[in-house]
Amino acid sequence: MTTLESLSGAELEGMRDRFEANPANRLAMNAVTSSGINPVAHNYDRARTLQRRFSVTVDNGKVTNQNRSGRCWLFSSLNVARFVAKQNLNIDQFEFSQNYAMYFDKLERVNYFMRDTAALVRAGEPVDSRLMRHMLGDVMGDGGQWTMAMNVYKKYGAVPKDFFPETASSKNTGEMDTQLRRLLHTAVAHMYAEPERIDEIVAQTVEAGHRMLTIHLGEPPKSFDWEWNDKDGNFHRDGEITPVEFWNKYVGSADLEGYVCLVDDPRAEHAKGKKIGIEHLGNVAGGDPTEYLNVPNQFMKDCVRRVLSEQGIPVWFGADCHPMMDRDGGAWATDLYEYDKVYDVDFDLDKEDRVRFGDSAMNHAMAFVGVDVADDGETTNRWRVENSWGEELADKGYFTMSDDWFTEYVYEVAVPKALLPAEYQAALSEPATMLPAWDPMGALA
Template identity: 75%
Template structure:
């Protein structure tokens, strides 16, 4: 291994001289220090041409707001579900309780983590191993996946938001998560020191976790009286209803049976094969978090067909940060000219970005529109329902160029019936299992 050369005064002088030798550097410094890099690097012409008109669009009403939480995967999946529920209820506006979904996800994840760690300790996994430390560092965040959301809805159903509204801690989960995380790590420390008492330590920790969650988020309803007035002014009353009954009655769209497609660009993970992530899940005995690795163009085709034929929003996961104009709600691969400002060539492709930790799925949203050329198959841009409130973008709706989809969209949830036979056969075969820290196991936040 070569030695690392320290920075000395001579090197610093060379760096300063090189900077001053290029007049554009000082011009860039003056502009960026005053206006910020996004305003300086913005490609005005590209932004102007990224129009907000779509040949296919499904209206899902006012956008939701996850506030200071990482619940985008729950918000986006419930945004798909509420589109279905609004039609079934014949109402213009409706919102599910994201707080209810998070409550049971965290309770289940608490139990899942304790069981997972107990198994590792019993098997003799070293406390300082990469796996053990990775699981401890990533515990009790807000992020998740489509399959994890369906595990929650299948087991616990859903309730209207006004029957279990947001709380201070659901809007801003940071402090609650700190306490839950500390509780879990304390329990694991006690398990490691006293493996013969794992069962009682787990039971005590679960009771404490439930107590903390209920104090922060409230006590979710077991049943409720459901009544509403529809868009035609007609009053309806269902009477006493459980959350599971409500979900089955008004979200009868087979969402729990959807398949997650993923675009893993690394050639060692073949297209047409199923991928799984070790130790990733939330509900014990729930559906495992697995994906079918497919070409990006197949994902586009599925999204386009769902919007055009089924007329329903499409859940997807992406790396939302690159080339994003958050204020105006736009994504395009050439929306910013960072390299021109810095005189740097950012030349990594999708595979290289994944391999060298520069990109991974980190945010979930829903497609609600697409602009298709006259040939019916070539897409120009996509309309996206986000969960960042209505004060930005087009009242909270974003526009994505088709080339940005290719580079930064990683995951899509689609009906199983949309898959060709070769992909259906692949679902019945064992998954290629990737380690817990693999980028394909990244969670949407």
């Protein structure tokens, strides 16, 4: 076993002396201990030049608020859908029930997890294997992907928020998720202890999950009476309609279910123009698999620009939202904070190394609703983003992203398949290269 070398008193004293020898260190310490790192490192010159004006803007109205939950992928996908619905209904304000979408996502995810782990237990997967430890540790979080959201809407549709409003647990999912996680951990333990009862344990656990979700989130409607006033003052009545009928009638025209997920996996061993997938990642058993087409980042930008400019519809995307973010001001730029100058440390990892060494992965989903395009019609300068953190932040909840930040920290976009050239269209019919469940490209928004 390798013996690790201890930090010696002489080394510590030397570091103290060198720290004291540079007056900039004490100045930085005084400022950061009083105000925190971000106000001190904030790049004033960059912040004031990151304008909130865009040559193309898609107005989606008042932003939504996911509160203390990780439902950003559902909120952002429904924000794209509500834009379509508002056009079809001829109304200014509308919001889908995110609680309804989460209810069925989690119910389906209980079933998916139980059947997936049951197959592993039957196959002799050790309980302490890397795969099983990952699955047990990652189960029942709130995060997800575009394809997973579409699986829910295709099977269960969607309802206006009034018909299935938020609850205490939908707005703050922590305790509910903890109890669901305990349910699934207990079930897996019982499957290992009593393999002859696996089918019975699966059925009992799915029913228990349904019961727990209904207690926390309420009982979702099977149908509802839909009537509304449009923005011209006209009254409309659809009568009784099911959630699936509502989704198909007011969102189906956009064919969101047919969209393709493009990702920028920067690792050299994963070729561009090829599909990748993540093992054991999904929510609806029998639904569409969670797969992506790996493409250059610039191609992703071009597709988003075209959708905004030519089709006038928001675009769902996933990113690593934390680096270089001014949360209150609503801004992202790669040089928005000068941490390197405050610390005198060279943070020189590129996108590939950040992914490879665990420094960056997708963790938040939002929607592009604007872009500033240069006079050449192709070069993009900055992007307008509809977030789901409420309207108290940023520009009434809308954020501004520099183009270079898109390059470095945006990992996924969902766009119409028709935008893909022939070689990419052909690649969609090829089998995906499957990556292990713990691969960073499987990170959920």
